Every structure is written in C-alpha cells, then in structure tokens.
Amino acid sequence: MAEILKGKPVADAMIARMRETADALKANGTEPTLCVVRVGERDDDLSYEKGVIKRCEQVGVTLRQLILPESVAQAEFEQAFSAVNADPAVHGILLFRPLPKHLDAERIRAMLDPKKDVDGWTDGSLAGVYANQKTGFAPCTAQAVMELLKFYGVDPKGKRAVVIGRSLVIGRPVSMLLMHANATVTTCHTRTVDVPALARQADILVCAAGVMKSVTEDFTNPDQIVVDVGIHWDEEKGGLSGDVDFDRVAPCVKAITPVPGGVGGITTCVLLDHVLAAAAN
Amino acid sequence: MAEILKGKPVADAMIARMRETADALKANGTEPTLCVVRVGERDDDLSYEKGVIKRCEQVGVTLRQLILPESVAQAEFEQAFSAVNADPAVHGILLFRPLPKHLDAERIRAMLDPKKDVDGWTDGSLAGVYANQKTGFAPCTAQAVMELLKFYGVDPKGKRAVVIGRSLVIGRPVSMLLMHANATVTTCHTRTVDVPALARQADILVCAAGVMKSVTEDFTNPDQIVVDVGIHWDEEKGGLSGDVDFDRVAPCVKAITPVPGGVGGITTCVLLDHVLAAAAN
Numbered sequence: 328m329a330e331i332l333k334g335k336p337v338a339d340a341m342i343a344r345m346r347e348t349a350d351a352l353k354a355n356g357t358e359p360t361l362c363v364v365r366v367g368e369r370d371d372d373l374s375y376e377k378g379v380i381k382r383c384e385q386v387g388v389t390l391r392q393l394i395l396p397e398s399v400a401q402a403e404f405e406q407a408f409s410a411v412n413a414d415p416a417v418h419g420i421l422l423f424r425p426l427p428k429h430l431d432a433e434r435i436r437a438m439l440d441p442k443k444d445v446d447g448w449t450d451g452s453l454a455g456v457y458a459n460q461k462t463g464f465a466p467c468t469a470q471a472v473m474e475l476l477k478f479y480g481v482d483p484k485g486k487r488a489v490v491i492g493r494s495l496v497i498g499r500p501v502s503m504l505l506m507h508a509n510a511t512v513t514t515c516h517t518r519t520v521d522v523p524a525l526a527r528q529a530d531i532l533v534c535a536a537g538v539m540k541s542v543t544e545d546f547t548n549p550d551q552i553v554v555d556v557g558i559h560w561d562e563e564k565g566g567l568s569g570d571v572d573f574d575r576v577a578p579c580v581k582a583i584t585p586v587p588g589g590v591g592g593i594t595t596c597v598l599l600d601h602v603l604a605a606a607a608n
Numbered sequence: 609m610a611e612i613l614k615g616k617p618v619a620d621a622m623i624a625r626m627r628e629t630a631d632a633l634k635a636n637g638t639e640p641t642l643c644v645v646r647v648g649e650r651d652d653d654l655s656y657e658k659g660v661i662k663r664c665e666q667v668g669v670t671l672r673q674l675i676l677p678e679s680v681a682q683a684e685f686e687q688a689f690s691a692v693n694a695d696p697a698v699h700g701i702l703l704f705r706p707l708p709k710h711l712d713a714e715r716i717r718a719m720l721d722p723k724k725d726v727d728g729w730t731d732g733s734l735a736g737v738y739a740n741q742k743t744g745f746a747p748c749t750a751q752a753v754m755e756l757l758k759f760y761g762v763d764p765k766g767k768r769a770v771v772i773g774r775s776l777v778i779g780r781p782v783s784m785l786l787m788h789a790n791a792t793v794t795t796c797h798t799r800t801v802d803v804p805a806l807a808r809q810a811d812i813l814v815c816a817a818g819v820m821k822s823v824t825e826d827f828t829n830p831d832q833i834v835v836d837v838g839i840h841w842d843e844e845k846g847g848l849s850g851d852v853d854f855d856r857v858a859p860c861v862k863a864i865t866p867v868p869g870g871v872g873g874i875t876t877c878v879l880l881d882h883v884l885a886a887a888a889n
Contacts, residue, residue, distance in 0.1 A: 450732055453738050453739050454732075457735070458734050462731060484799055485799050485800070495739055499738070506797075509799040511795070511796055511800040511801070511806065512795060513793065514787060514792070516790070516792070518765055518766050518790035518791075519792040520766050520768075525792065
C-alpha cells in the first residue's frame, strides 16, 4: 500500500512559517491585505472563499471583500475594481472566475496589476511561469503541487514527470514548474494517443484532466508518486473524489495524495504566501 | 534513405505569399517597415542581418537600421531606441542579442512595444506563446519549425514529439507550439536521464540542444521526422553542421532537415511574416 501524502502537514508547516512573516511585516508597519472580488453567489466561489477567509485568520492576513451582483455592468465593475487595483493598502487580488458571460474578462485581466495578481492570471504571471522569471505569480494549485513534493522530499531533478491536462490554471503551469525543477516533463491532453502507456513511464504523475476517477491502475508503476489535482462531487460515494480512482491506484504505487485531504488545502496557503510576497515588495 | 526536408521550397512559398500581402498593404497606403537594431559588429549579427536585408528586398519590406557602437551608454541607447519604438512608421523591431554586458537588457526588453516585438522577446510574446493567445509573436526559429512541418504535410496532432533543449528562443517555444498543434510533447534538457531512450519514442524529434552532431542514430526510429535547429561551424568539414550527425542519422529515419539548407532560411521569412502582421494591425 502506498504512502499517503496528506496536504494538512504541508499546510500546517506553511501556515506556521507564514504567520511569522505576517508578524514581521506588521512590525514594520505593513498590514498584509488580500481583496477577494466576487461577482454573484456561485457555490464553488462561496466554498473557496470560505477556505480563504479561514486561512487569512490563521496566518494573520487582512481580508477585504468586493462583492458585486451577478448583473453588474462592465463599467460599474471596472470602476469598483479599479479602486481596489489602485489602492496601495491592497497587496493581492483574488478574482473568482469564470466571470458572468456579459462581462469582458480580457479587459479586466489587462487591468489587473501584475504585482497584485496572486492567482497568476495576467500576462506578467503567464510570462513568469513560462520563462521562470520573477514577474507575477504562478497559479496557486500548480504551485501547491510543488510545495507538496518539496515537503515530502521529492526532488523532481532528473525524474520523468507526466502531467495529464494542459489547462492554463494547472496542467500547463505545473508542467513548467516541474521542468524548472529539472524534471523531464511530458504533458498529455485530450489528443494524446495512449495516455496510460505514457503515464506508466512517470516517476511523478500529476493528474489534472478534470475527469473523475479516470486514472486507474493501468496508468501506474510501483515506484510512482501520484498527485491528484481533481476535485469532483462523487454521487455514488456521497463525497469528494479526484481524477484518480484511489482505491484501485493506491495499492499499485509508491505514494499518492488523497482527495479530499491532498493538494486542495495547500492551494489557499500558496495564495496567502503570494499575498505576503506582494506585501513585502 | 530519408526524405530530405529542405527549407528553400518552404521559404519560396512564404516569400510568394508575403509579397502579395506587402503589395496589398502598400496599395492601402501602409509601407511595411522593419527596423534592425544592432550594437557593435559581431560576426553572427552581421551574417543574420545580411540574410534579413535580402529577405526584405525579396518580400518588399522596407528596412531601417539603427547601428550603435559597442561602447554605447545605456541612456544613449535608450534615447535612440525609444525613437524607433515610438515611430508609427516602424512596424517591427529586431534587436540583436546578446547585448554587450554593460547594457541593461531587462530594461530594454521592458521598453519594447509588444506589438513591434517581431522576434518574441517581451513578456507579451512569452505569454502569447505559452497561453496560445494573440499577444506579441513567437520566436522566429520556433515558428520556422512549425512552418516547415506544415509545408511538408506533417500534422503534429496526436503525434509524440520530443524536443531536445529548453531555451527560451527555441526549445521551450517550439514545445509549446507543438502542444498547441495537439502533439504530445516531452521536453528534454541537460538534466534529462537517457535522452536517446526518450528520443527513440518520438514521431517528431526537434534537436535544439546546441551541441554539434550530438544526435546520433541511437536517438532515432525508422518512422521518425527529425528537425535539426542547430547551426555550428564544423572545423573538420570546413562548413556548417547541425545538432544532428546527418550522415549517421539520415539512413535511419523517415525524413530529416539538412544543415545548412533546412530550418535556417525559414527563420527570416517568419520574421518578415511577423512584420507584415504587425503592419496590418
């Protein structure tokens, strides 16, 4: 049976470290502040926001909320958003996406100050994660995978990594971060022929396809470390499941992250780590 | 013996197409214009500049040159560069790199208008090639590889591609462009364990390690298409050689680009294609 790589010890260690950083900033007169921008009342957003609020309390980061109605007009949104974007007391901005379809997300993305882009959405952040340069921030979940590997002593250097998924929020950035950490990375996607055969070659398998329980024992080898980034409501189980069919995969690999209780809880820690970094600059 | 994928027919087809585009722009009152910015007299730069001048004549793009002495001061450089950067009559800027060490290349990179960044150097261009969005331009040599594949009817979709090299000018962008074209891409680099074993899995092998004749028959399979991006002076041969040991590899694969006469000549065509696109906007 595989070693279970839980997220909680990773998050706890990050929180302890971040609390010290937050205290030091405050001692120097800087109140690290995150502003959450939410349009409407989507369940996903509310649930993530709840997690962020809890983490802010744990770390000692001030939370502001800009909440706008689902029907908000573009001009109205931009006016409210500009104020937050320009406010020197706000160090990081988390804008829940996708935005309602009537809003022009590209215009808003271009407005966002890359220095406050703690969730890795602007061109500055995209260029940063691709070029391994210090502009903007990596998407939080992608970096959460790296924090988990680091905590459990997994050095990607020289390892084969296979990432299933090529989205801009997780598949592509985690591929880049693993490559910057000197792994040899193969990124699989919907057009890949025979994903299981490729996955079996992986020392580190990152599952971010967004399809529940799509990764089975057929994707594995006994020395493999499996990181599951998926989060899905599993009707049959009456709870959350990941992209990995845990019960089938866990007996076949060296180590695996559970869902829930794996990468998910680290994501909000990374978010606050970005806020602290933004506040320190 | 492999099919030899020469660059000249690709370049010729591009030139014919681009000449029509340039004529159409001129008929509409736009004189498509590239400005080459060169500091000092490095042989590499002069040789590439010569190729660019020839291509501009062939296509009907106006060429300007901003030539500054090796010893130019930062302030002096910035003043001259700003003028070109702000001039609405200049659509594209090609700045030869690396710049002399006393110049702050990062400051200059931040100055460059992404809309004129026809060689893919700015954050806008980096974000564009990574996110597959229309900001800036891809580095010319990376896109030249794609033009060559397209010309010879090689559709990357569903294919395994292995790229040797992860530089920002070729390895990384060509990996992204191949992925956007739906190949499954593995990017190898100096920390990769057993590059030949991975390369043998490739349907498309792009060699951009920057080490002369480092790719041998051990990296190949009989159905493979090999694209050689390297250009090196080969003392023994008294001419140019690529990253691929052509004489050993050509008999073992399905198709291969020669050096010289392969990707090299397409690069300047892509550059002018970018200038025309910038002029049309």
